[in-house]
Amino acid sequence: xxxxxxxxxxxxxxxxxxxxxxxxxxxxxxxxxxxxxxxxxxxxxxxxxxxxxxxxxxxxxxxxxxxxxxxxxxxxxxxxxxxxxxxxxxxxxxxxxxxxxxxxxxxxxxxxxxxxxxxxxxxxxxxxxxxxxxxxxxxxxxxxxxxxxxxxxxxxxxxxxxxxxxxxxxxxxxxxxxxxxxxxxxxxxxxxxxxxxxxxxxxxxxxxxxxxxxxxxxxxxxxxxxxxxxxxxxxxxxxxxxxxxxxxxxxxxxxxxxxxxxxxxxxxxxxxxxxxxxxxxxxxxxxxxxxxxxxxxxxxxxxxxxxxxxxxxxxxxxxxxxxxxxxxxxxxxxxxxxxxxxxxxxxxxxxxxxxxxxxxxxxxxxxxxxxxxxxxxxxxxxxxxxxxxxxxxxxxxxxxxxxxxxxxxxxxxxxxxxxxxxxxxxxxxxxxxxxxxxxxxxxxxxxxxxxxxxxxx
RNA sequence: GCCCCGUUCGUCUAGCGGCCUAGGACGCUGGCUUCUCAUGCCAGUAGCACGGGUUCAAAUCCCGUACGGGGUGCCA
Numbered sequence: 324x325x326x327x328x329x330x331x332x333x334x335x336x337x338x339x340x341x342x343x344x345x346x347x348x349x350x351x352x353x354x355x356x357x358x359x360x361x362x363x364x365x366x367x368x369x370x371x372x373x374x375x376x377x378x379x380x381x382x383x384x385x386x387x388x389x390x391x392x393x394x395x396x397x398x399x400x401x402x403x404x405x406x407x408x409x410x411x412x413x414x415x416x417x418x419x420x421x422x423x424x425x426x427x428x429x430x431x432x433x434x435x436x437x438x439x440x441x442x443x444x445x446x447x448x449x450x451x452x453x454x455x456x457x458x459x460x461x462x463x464x465x466x467x468x469x470x471x472x473x474x475x476x477x478x479x480x481x482x483x484x485x486x487x488x489x490x491x492x493x494x495x496x497x498x499x500x501x502x503x504x505x506x507x508x509x510x511x512x513x514x515x516x517x518x519x520x521x522x523x524x525x526x527x528x529x530x531x532x533x534x535x536x537x538x539x540x541x542x543x544x545x546x547x548x549x550x551x552x553x554x555x556x557x558x559x560x561x562x563x564x565x566x567x568x569x570x571x572x573x574x575x576x577x578x579x580x581x582x583x584x585x586x587x588x589x590x591x592x593x594x595x596x597x598x599x600x601x602x603x604x605x606x607x608x609x610x611x612x613x614x615x616x617x618x619x620x621x622x623x624x625x626x627x628x629x630x631x632x633x634x635x636x637x638x639x640x641x642x643x644x645x646x647x648x649x650x651x652x653x654x655x656x657x658x659x660x661x662x663x664x665x666x667x668x669x670x671x672x673x674x675x676x677x678x679x680x681x682x683x684x685x686x687x688x689x690x691x692x693x694x695x696x697x698x699x700x701x702x703x704x705x706x707x708x709x710x711x712x713x714x715x716x717x718x719x720x721x722x723x724x725x726x727x728x729x730x731x732x733x734x735x736x737x738x739x740x741x742x743x744x745x746x747x748x749x750x751x752x753x754x755x756x757x758x759x760x761x762x763x764x765x766x767x768x769x770x771x772x773x774x775x776x777x778x779x780x
Numbered sequence: 781g782c783c784c785c786g787u788u789c790g791u792c793u794a795g796c797g798g799c800c801u802a803g804g805a806c807g808c809u810g811g812c813u814u815c816u817c818a819u820g821c822c823a824g825u826a827g828c829a830c831g832g833g834u835u836c837a838a839a840u841c842c843c844g845u846a847c848g849g850g851g852u853g854c855c856a
Contacts, residue, residue, distance in 0.1 A: 327856090328856090329855075329856045331855070331856075361856065363855090363856085364855055364856070366855090367855070367856095420853085420854085432781080432782095433781040433782075437782085437852070452854090454854055472784095472785070472786090475784070475785085476784095477783070477784075478783085481782070481783055482783090483852085486853090486854055488854090489854040490854060491854080493854085495854075495855090495856095496855075496856050497856095500856085515850095516784095516785070516786090516849090516850065517850055517851075517856090518850095518851090518856080519784060519785070519850075519851080520783075520784060520785095520850075520851040520852075521851080521856080542785090544785095544786080545786095545849075545850075547849080549791095551848065551849065552848095552849070552850095553849075553850070579792095582792060582793070582805085583792070583793095584792090584793095585793085586792085586793045586794060586804090586805095587793095588794085590793090590794070590803085590804055590805085591804095592792085592793080592804085592805060592806095593805090609793080610785080610786065611785095611786050611787065611788095611849095612786070612787095612848090612849070612850095613791090613792065613793090614791060614792075615792095616791050616792065616806070616807090618791080618806065618807060619791070619792065619805080619806045619807080620806095621806090622805085622806055622807090623806090625818095625819095629819085659818090662818060662819060663817070663818050663819085664818095694816095722815070725815080726815065729815095735815090736815085737815040737816065738815085738816060740815090741815080741816060741817095742816095745816095747816090747817090748816065748817080749816055749817035749818085750816070750817060750818095751816090751817080751818090752815070752816080752817090753815060753816070754815075
């Protein structure tokens with residue numbers, strides 16, 4: 324199996340899913356997984372982009388057994404093209420795009436109908452603006468049995484004589500792709516459905532190489548946006564690296580991606596990758612496009628976040644902890660954070676813990692009103708402050724003082740105190756972190772809230 | 781235009797002729813647990829695109845229609 328990205332952009336979720344399925348199937352079958360960088364588009368490919376793609380794959384935990392760059396192998400492809408030329412299976416062509424379109428227009432064909440085989444027998448000599456085209460058979464069909472789609476066939480008559488070597492001498496992707504799949508002994512080709520239309524070209528080239536038997540093809544359903552269109556790097560938010568920086572766990576990303584187009588037969592969709600590798604079969608991949616749903620990804624992320632052991636969670640989230648939160652404090656609060664986090668995100672962590680080391684944030688006006696503008700609140704705050712002044716400064720004693728005061732007054736006391744001390748109506752359990760603050764600080768915050776209430780009355 | 785492909789709850793999926801008055805998951809709604817939130821547990825919500833066949837029996841097989849998508853580059 325192989326994953327063969329073109330380094331003309333960052334790795335996006337569609338590519339990642341293709342890589343993942345190839346990798347899973349290789350590991351499932353005990354096969355070899357090849358990473359082949361298809362950098363034949365010399366204008367748009369770059370080593371930086373290649374490195375970024377490899378980096379994203381490594382992050383996802385996808386490893387490979389062999390690695391190639393097609394740019395290192397141009398001479399092989401050219402030799403192949405020369406053989407084709409010598410055998411009359413390919414020919415040179417000096418038609419420009421405008422010339423091709425002008426002839427189409429003259430015939431009354433719609434634009435985009437393709438090349439009309441004009442140069443097939445013109446015996447064009449090598450030179451500027453000359454490409455090499457493959458001579459597609461006039462008759463017959465080219466097809467294969469797709470594991471996912473069943474039999475797919477194209478009439479050779481509708482296939483155009485496609486270019487295999489550009490005018491600058493650089494081979495086109497079909498040529499390199501067909502050559503390498505044979506050369507590297509690729510037996511299974513698992514890739515996006517957007518590539519089905521190029522498959523007959525590759526098949527024709529393989530035959531020319533003396534390998535008429537197709538590999539096993541599995542064309543995956545596309546991953547689409549909310550408008551059910553193929554994801555585009557330009558308009559959709561799809562770079563794997565972005566999800567990484569937004570605080571998604573690689574194992575969650577990987578786990579979610581594998582549910583797009585495939586359902587684990589045992590119905591357990593969240594779990595360790597080894598389990599899915601064991602169950603993974605090409606035959607079970609479905610054939611309709613899947614929408615990439617960030618909401619569900621977030622759910623997977625929450626779950627995987629909770630699978631982490633306490634130590635591991637601290638280690639893996641440390642980089643996103645605001646710098647003014649001391650390590651030991653974070654260690655004590657981490658379990659509370661772990662249970663509430665959606666992503667490993669600095670803002671999320673800060674909103675949970677920031678109030679312990681800094682002044683509480685300005686409360687949301689609606690929340691403030693809802694919690695504090697109840698008639699009993701001033702009285703509750705008063706009594707809580709009074710009891711807190713003399714109590715031992717431990718979580719248990721704080722809890723007893725706050726809840727006890729409420730009980731004695733027949734009122735809810737936890738929420739107003741939380742609001743006064745943390746600046747929010749929701750958050751981690753109150754008394755443990757509250758005990759981390761100085762008594763004076765807590766009393767000051769209570770007093771500030773009391774004054775504010777008095778001012779509003 | 782031409783070629784190729786697809787269509788099960790809002791979303792991801794199970795289903796590969798009878799176990800389906802269509803199962804699970806996310807989301808959403810309600811309830812219980814709880815110092816708030818979150819978790820956990822329980823319940824609810826909502827779907828086989830349409831029309832013809834084949835068959836004793838069709839979400840499952842065949843044909844057509846509609847809708848959607850992909851390709852149609854000296855990109856991959």
